Amino acid sequence: MSDETILNLIRIVGGVAVIGVFGAWSAKRILFLYQLARKGRPQPDRTSREAIVGKIKYLFTKVLGQEKLLRWSLPGVAHAFVFWSFLVVQTTLIEAALELINPEWQIPFLDWSETGVDGYDVLGFTQDLFIVLALVAIAIFAAMRLAQDPRKQGRSSRFAGSNLNHGWWVLAGEFLVAWTLLVAHGTRFALDHAPTDAAFLSQRFGEAFAGMTHFQLEMTSAVMLVVHLAIVGGFLVFTLHSKHLHIVTIPFQELLARQPKALGALPTEKIDMEAMDEETILGVGQIEHFGVKQFLDFYTCTECGRCQSQCPAWNTGKPLNPKMLVMDLRDHAYAKGPYLLGKEDEDEAADVLNMQLVGNEPGQDNAVIDFDVLWSCTTCGACVEECPVDIEHVDMIVEIRRYKAMMESSFPQEAGVMLRNVENSGDPWGVGASGREDWTDALDFDIPRATPGTELPDDIEYLFWTGCAGAVDDRSKKISRAIAQLLHDAGVGFAILGSNETCTGDPARRLGMEYLFQMLAEQNVETLNSIGMGRKGGHDEDVPDGADFTARSMGDGTKKIIAWCPHCFNTLKNEYPDFDGYFTVLHHSEVLSQLIDDGQIVATTQIDKRVTYHDPCYLGRHNEVYSTPRKVVDAVPGLKPTEMTRCRSNGFCCGAGGARMWMEEDIGKRVNIERIDEALETDPELITTACPFCTTMLTDGIAQKVQEGRLTDGQVEVLDISEVLERGKTLPMAAQGVKVGAGVGGGEAAAGSGPKVADETGEQPIEDDTAPA
Numbered sequence: 206m207s208d209e210t211i212l213n214l215i216r217i218v219g220g221v222a223v224i225g226v227f228g229a230w231s232a233k234r235i236l237f238l239y240q241l242a243r244k245g246r247p248q249p250d251r252t253s254r255e256a257i258v259g260k261i262k263y264l265f266t267k268v269l270g271q272e273k274l275l276r277w278s279l280p281g282v283a284h285a286f287v288f289w290s291f292l293v294v295q296t297t298l299i300e301a302a303l304e305l306i307n308p309e310w311q312i313p314f315l316d317w318s319e320t321g322v323d324g325y326d327v328l329g330f331t332q333d334l335f336i337v338l339a340l341v342a343i344a345i346f347a348a349m350r351l352a353q354d355p356r357k358q359g360r361s362s363r364f365a366g367s368n369l370n371h372g373w374w375v376l377a378g379e380f381l382v383a384w385t386l387l388v389a390h391g392t393r394f395a396l397d398h399a400p401t402d403a404a405f406l407s408q409r410f411g412e413a414f415a416g417m418t419h420f421q422l423e424m425t426s427a428v429m430l431v432v433h434l435a436i437v438g439g440f441l442v443f444t445l446h447s448k449h450l451h452i453v454t455i456p457f458q459e460l461l462a463r464q465p466k467a468l469g470a471l472p473t474e475k476i477d478m479e480a481m482d483e484e485t486i487l488g489v490g491q492i493e494h495f496g497v498k499q500f501l502d503f504y505t506c507t508e509c510g511r512c513q514s515q516c517p518a519w520n521t522g523k524p525l526n527p528k529m530l531v532m533d534l535r536d537h538a539y540a541k542g543p544y545l546l547g548k549e550d551e552d553e554a555a556d557v558l559n560m561q562l563v564g565n566e567p568g569q570d571n572a573v574i575d576f577d578v579l580w581s582c583t584t585c586g587a588c589v590e591e592c593p594v595d596i597e598h599v600d601m602i603v604e605i606r607r608y609k610a611m612m613e614s615s616f617p618q619e620a621g622v623m624l625r626n627v628e629n630s631g632d633p634w635g636v637g638a639s640g641r642e643d644w645t646d647a648l649d650f651d652i653p654r655a656t657p658g659t660e661l662p663d664d665i666e667y668l669f670w671t672g673c674a675g676a677v678d679d680r681s682k683k684i685s686r687a688i689a690q691l692l693h694d695a696g697v698g699f700a701i702l703g704s705n706e707t708c709t710g711d712p713a714r715r716l717g718m719e720y721l722f723q724m725l726a727e728q729n730v731e732t733l734n735s736i737g738m739g740r741k742g743g744h745d746e747d748v749p750d751g752a753d754f755t756a757r758s759m760g761d762g763t764k765k766i767i768a769w770c771p772h773c774f775n776t777l778k779n780e781y782p783d784f785d786g787y788f789t790v791l792h793h794s795e796v797l798s799q800l801i802d803d804g805q806i807v808a809t810t811q812i813d814k815r816v817t818y819h820d821p822c823y824l825g826r827h828n829e830v831y832s833t834p835r836k837v838v839d840a841v842p843g844l845k846p847t848e849m850t851r852c853r854s855n856g857f858c859c860g861a862g863g864a865r866m867w868m869e870e871d872i873g874k875r876v877n878i879e880r881i882d883e884a885l886e887t888d889p890e891l892i893t894t895a896c897p898f899c900t901t902m903l904t905d906g907i908a909q910k911v912q913e914g915r916l917t918d919g920q921v922e923v924l925d926i927s928e929v930l931e932r933g934k935t936l937p938m939a940a941q942g943v944k945v946g947a948g949v950g951g952g953e954a955a956a957g958s959g960p961k962v963a964d965e966t967g968e969q970p971i972e973d974d975t976a977p978a
Contacts, residue, residue, distance in 0.1 A: 227438025363510025488607025522873020606717030
């Protein structure tokens with residue numbers, strides 16, 4: 206047998222065999238994953254042509270641009286190196302396919318000699334450059350895994366619970382792909398049929414083959430070509446069975462993602478009690494009840510642990526780990542997959558079918574997700590904010606809670622009191638409508654009451670949505686009064702619903718009691734529309750996001766809602782449109798900030814204190830309002846602000862969200878204590894926030910520190926931003942003889958009507974709540 210025949214057998218037979226075996230193996234796995242995902246609940250709002258086309262730009266930004274990954278600079282840059290190398294090195298597979306037939310064939314259409322640029326030079330240099338970058342990234346990732354080994358760091362490592370061996374196999378596979386590619390390219394140079402001298406690293410490898418015979422070089426080239434294809438094929442099969450599957454699924458997963466992130470509003474499926482029958486399923490009680498997007502989320506989790514590193518539950522010793530939640534659901538989906546696809550009968554799948562998706566009590570053996578895991582979540586959204594592949598952890602958790610709450614009545618007992626109070630009294634505390642106006646008794650002015658069925662008069666531009674806490678909780682009543690006083694002093698025309706206001710339903714919805722939420726939502730939307738708060742034209746057309754929305758909505762003659770509770774703010778603004786409630790909703794920080802800009806509120810009393818601001822999750826991460834609350838505090842002279850380590854989009858929860866406000870916290874460290882410990886590192890005299898729940902939780906944390914003797918009584922005070930501003934304001938603007946400006950309160954601005962907050966050019970800035978710190 207001639208040398209040429211031997212070489213052809215190795216290249217063609219070996220290459221075809223490798224491609225055939227690994228191709229068939231991969232195709233079988235892809236078919237399984239595809240069929241399994243299709244067993245998920247259809248989501249036409251995600252999979253329609255219009256929805257997908259609208260996300261093409263998003264796909265390029267998130268995937269090709271590596272936007273979220275680059276937030277963590279070192280691992281982000283390393284991943285970008287590997288990702289772009291992966292794309293560039295795909296060109297070598299085309300080369301390999303051609304070389305199976307003829308070792309001297311190259312990718313066609315790269316002879317650009319007429320342009321003065323050699324396409325083969327560009328390709329060769331680019332391939333070698335990205336191989337180098339990939340090798341550097343592999344070294345960085347290896348060092349990071351060694352430094353953050355959970356066997357040394359325990360649960361503080363973001364890799365705790367991850368498939369550690371998968372990570373090392375991925376790095377080994379990437380290294381072998383790069384190494385065999387360089388050897389194969391090196392033999393080209395040794396055989397003198399490389400298309401370019403610009404492949405600087407491959408050329409160095411070629412020099413290592415000096416002294417070998419022509420046949421030996423041909424044999425090495427043929428063997429390395431097949432070995433390279435085998436490693437690529439094996440790596441593909443491994444990828445399809447491991448956490449590295451995201452390199453295949455992420456384009457599809459991102460095209461079905463909620464934009465810009467799965468926070469703010471929860472997905473809504475209208476509940477029609479009259480249409481329900483025995484087959485009706487509310488929420489998610491089996492793995493196949495999840496939607497197609499959630500199956501893609503299972504496939505796409507990289508086990509990087511960014512979510513768990515930010516999770517307040519995991520960081521305070523709770524059993525909830527958002528990464529491991531997704532991993533457990535994924536593993537259960539894989540185990541149940543053969544049964545769902547009809548490849549196993551009930552007897553064969555008995556062990557899997559006997560598993561309950563979530564247990565009814567802690568420590569249940571036959572549960573995929575432990576009871577305490579599900580109910581530890583505060584729905585703060587830190588996991589969603591950090592996830593580089595847009596997994597929708599909060600949506601998953603709430604969907605499971607819906608099933609447990611509505612289908613099985615299985616939830617923490619203490620939360621049942623809150624639900625009964627909301628249903629029967631219209632507030633979680635059970636005070637009732639008769640007590641919702643008591644907070645106004647201490648004011649020295651009257652606030653107009655809006656009457657359902659009667660539109661607000663033209664001179665009243667705002668409805669102050671007090672919220673349950675602001676109306677019935679003793680501490681929060683003080684904040685409601687401070688806000689009302691500031692609005693009154695600024696000459697703002699506003700009214701309240703008073704006894705006609707009821708709970709927005711947020712705590713019920715986050716607990717999973719979706720039906721109660723929808724009842725309240727429909728009731729509130731009807732009330733608000735009847736007094737003229739609804740906008741014509743719908744939600745998306747009239748409400749731009751972010752700072753531009755705030756700037757353009759002030760003083761435009763449209764009736765607006767001021768909400769100071771971020772949970773009410775989020776519900777009214779983001780969730781009520783699903784029930785035909787299209788309202789212009791402003792947080793009190795946005796209104797106060799604009800009043801300061803317009804000179805209608807001037808802080809003149811100096812307060813010489815150190816202050817730090819705590820970002821409420823439902824104001825910050827869920828709604829991207831970060832700057833206006835700080836702007837209100839910064840308007841008071843003398844205050845010395847210092848940011849906590851975790852702030853803005855990286856802020857740490859107070860522990861009250863997700864209906865946790867009404868549940869006991871007896872596992873691990875209390876979340877509010879963790880946050881107070883972080884706040885005290887800034888040595889503050891004031892801790893400010895902009896949420897009634899946060900105010901309560903932070904105040905309780907300070908009280909515990911006083912009880913422990915770490916602080917003295919009164920050493921640190923927790924105030925809402927409105928209370929800080931009210932302390933800094935000496936007299937109402939009208940009492941100072943200052944004519945109020947245009948904007949929030951209406952009227953024409955007068956020259957010298959009060960100080961303005963200007964940028965360095967001297968022009969009035971438009972607040973950007975999405976700007977980084």
